[in-house]
Every structure is written in C-alpha cells, then in structure tokens.
Amino acid sequence: MCSIVKNQYELCEEIGRGRFGTIFRCFNPTTNQVFACKIINKTLLTDSTDRNCLLNEPKYMTLLSPHPNILQIYHFSEDDDVLSIVMELCQPLTLFERILKTNGSNTLTEPQSAFIMHQLLSALAHCHTLGVAHRDIKPDNILFDSKDNLKLADFGSAEWFGEGKKMSGIVGTPYYVAPEILMGREYDEKVDVWSCGVILYIMLSGIPPFYGDDAAQIFEAVVRGNLRFPSRLFRSVSSSAKDLLRKMICRDASRRFSAEQALRHPWILSGGETAELS
Incomplete structure (x- = not known):
C-alpha cells in the first residue's frame, strides 16, 4: 500500500484478487467509512499494454465521477512498486x-x-x-x-x-x-x-x-x-x-x-x- 493511502486507511480482509493485484476492504478511522482498496504490484507489469490499462482506470474514473451508476474513486496513489486505488465498496456479486x-x-x-x-x-x-x-x-x-x-x-x-x-x-x-x-x-x-x-x-x-x-x-x-x-x-x-x-x-x-x-x-x-x- 502506498504510504499516502496507508496514512489514511486501514486494510481489512481480502475481498478479491486479480492478475496484478488484490482488492481489500479498507476503513477510514477518521470518517468511519468503509471502502474497497485495489493494490497493484507494479513489478508484475512487464507489458506496456497492461501498464497503460491499469493507469487508464483511475484517470477515467476520476474524470467520470461522480455519477450514480459509475464506480466512484476516492483516492489514487502511486510509488515505485505499488499503485493503490481506493474506491466505493460494492456487493460481491457481479x-x-x-x-x-x-x-x-x-x-x-x-x-x-x-x-x-x-x-x-x-x-x-x-x-x-x-x-x-x-x-x-x-x-x-x-x-x-x-x-x-x-x-x-x-x-x-x-x-x-x-x-x-x-x-x-x-x-x-x-x-x-x-x-x-x-x-x-x-x-x-x-x-x-x-x-x-x-x-x-x-x-x-x-x-x-x-x-x-x-x-x-x-x-x-x-x-x-x-x-x-x-x-x-x-x-x-x-x-x-x-x-x-x-x-x-x-x-x-x-x-x-x-x-x-x-x-x-x-x-x-x-x-x-x-x-x-x-
């Protein structure tokens, strides 16, 4: 987890896993709100297409928010090895x-x-x-x-x-x-x-x-x-x-x-x- 995100949110249990990262439920102790946090290991992004796709997501989600039917992003941080995206928490079933x-x-x-x-x-x-x-x-x-x-x-x-x-x-x-x-x-x-x-x-x-x-x-x-x-x-x-x-x-x-x-x-x-x- 990026240091900026780590200072504001507490990671809870894992709720999903993908090819490049893991999604956790996370908690903001200041606001008592619960979110989802996607943590991506950038060292696994050896393909430029994969990297562009993962960087596209927060860029477009930020541009399109807020809308009641588009997943909202609240925080996006990046350091040398990790990319963290804090989003609204949804139900487990697609x-x-x-x-x-x-x-x-x-x-x-x-x-x-x-x-x-x-x-x-x-x-x-x-x-x-x-x-x-x-x-x-x-x-x-x-x-x-x-x-x-x-x-x-x-x-x-x-x-x-x-x-x-x-x-x-x-x-x-x-x-x-x-x-x-x-x-x-x-x-x-x-x-x-x-x-x-x-x-x-x-x-x-x-x-x-x-x-x-x-x-x-x-x-x-x-x-x-x-x-x-x-x-x-x-x-x-x-x-x-x-x-x-x-x-x-x-x-x-x-x-x-x-x-x-x-x-x-x-x-x-x-x-x-x-x-x-x-």
Whole structure:
C-alpha cells in the first residue's frame, strides 16, 4: 500500500484478487467509512499494454465521477512498486453472477432487465457525453452497491474519442465485442451500445446472440451479425423489447442507436412493463 493511502486507511480482509493485484476492504478511522482498496504490484507489469490499462482506470474514473451508476474513486496513489486505488465498496456479486443465480433459466424478467439496462445506459450516456468510450462492457464489469444501484466498473480499456474522433484497435471480450472492432475498422462510441444490447439479449433469453465453440467461431458469428430470436427462448418476450434489441445490436453502426436514443425507447421508458407480446 502506498504510504499516502496507508496514512489514511486501514486494510481489512481480502475481498478479491486479480492478475496484478488484490482488492481489500479498507476503513477510514477518521470518517468511519468503509471502502474497497485495489493494490497493484507494479513489478508484475512487464507489458506496456497492461501498464497503460491499469493507469487508464483511475484517470477515467476520476474524470467520470461522480455519477450514480459509475464506480466512484476516492483516492489514487502511486510509488515505485505499488499503485493503490481506493474506491466505493460494492456487493460481491457481479451482474454475470446474478444472472447465473436466477431461477435456473439464467434469465431476468423484462422489468428487472429494463431497470438494469436503464442504469447502464445512463452511465454510458454520461461517459459518451464526456468523450469517453468504455470499450469492454460485459456483465463481469457491472457491480451493485449496498442499495442495489448499478455501478459500471473497469475502465482499463477506455479511450478518449472527443468530438468526431474515431478510435481503433482490437479491444473487448468475446460475445460482447462489436463487429466493427473485429473487422479492424475505425469505430465510435456505439461499440458500447452493441455490448449493452448483447447483455440485454442474455438477460432476456439466458444465452448470447452470437456464440461458437471457441473465440474464433464466436468472432465469426459476431461479424456476420445475424440476429435471431428463437421462439423457445423469446416466446414470452415483448415485441417492444425485441425492437430495442434490433436497434442496439445493429451491424450497421450508422443506424445503431446511441445510448441516449436507447434511453428514450418506449420499452426503457415503460420500465419493461408492456402487455404487447409476440
């Protein structure tokens, strides 16, 4: 732990572990508040890409805070060997784990899905307004605080795009990555909307829209972008929800909804409460 952070916080038990560091619950004895502290061993960062990703996170989180649906950073310190980030403490289960712990179908109801998607799109609209694309939206990066508010986390792959500036580079995660990224094209912030659409599809059906036996097959399916709604999985899903999915998981990025447009869709505005079923 960096000396500056160590002077203000007391480390408690370990609550998570990653490739380069460990997350602890920590306590500020002055304010009696509890936080999460990510401690990263910089000596393990032999790859410049890994180092840039880890340094990106506090930079973008600081820029984007405060927002009710973005994980808040409170303190960031660095010395020769250690990087410490003090953040708000969240519940242990990510959205991915919540979906797996549902009633056995790995699906959520339309109101549950709309509630989560409204918060996620609100966070993304805020990011995009400030010129930041997340570029790795997936259920594993979606946390919840003690009051069950969604918190978007892990900005290690984020990129500044500014007004009219395009991005490039292969980033993201199989199942969730947008086709234009895989095709090596320049792209814009709507890659995040594609990923959100994939998450919504999974919440409503229990499976991803594009899949395969390995990463290569998944990527091929994503690039084809042949969106389908199998009747056995979408029989009870409203046509309004499917309409939003088509507009978010749209292979043509110029026609794909922005985060702001998705927030104004009738299915989101109604909280998923629609009687129209297909």
